[in-house]
Amino acid sequence: MREIINFLREAFRDKNFLKIVHLTENIVSKVLSLGIIIVVFICILDLIFILANYLFITGELGYFASTVFEVFGLFLNILIALELLENITVYLRKHILQLELVLTTALIAVARKIIIFDPKQYDKIDLMALGIAIICLSASYWLVRKSHEDK
Structure with missing residues (x-):
């Protein structure tokens, strides 16, 4: 028992x-990186299957045009996952969280939401809230960039 206490001390x-x-x-960051890499490849496969289905299997005219925003959303999901991977990679290299990368990822995520925004499903106030979020994130990004330029 004394050895355990000395070991813990x-x-x-x-x-x-x-x-x-x-x-x-380090271990958690590497596990998260591997998880995101797996998610990116699964998302790419999913995107390929969806595009192939829309283009070659359904064959309905105008069907792809109605789902183009859904496809854009899938592309942006992959981009967001890659940005998250970049955040983790930078953290592993430098052991600091780079605020610019985090803000960029957040901007992409909110932009994705605006791109795939369905006005039939949401109220106008939701779109205004996303607009305010973009303005705030953009201002934050500008302030961070400006503070880095001054150094």
Whole structure:
């Protein structure tokens, strides 16, 4: 029992504990990276099957035009996943969270929502809220870029 207490006491010293935290962060980041890579490839396969279905199997005229926003949404989902992967990769390299990348990812996510926005399904206030979100994220991005230029 005394050995366990000594082991835990040594493990929870600041220097050793920070090593454990750093190792845990690296493992979690790598697992998340692998997960996102798998999701990206699955999304690409899904997109290929959907496009093939719309173009070659259904054969209905005008059917693809009505679902083009859904296809754009799938493309943007893949782009968002790649941005998340980039965020994790930068974190693994530098062990810092780059605010510019996070804001860029958020801008892409909100832009995706605006692109696939269905006015029949949502109220006008929802579109205005997305517009305000874009303005706030853009202003935040500009402020971050401006602060980096000054340095």
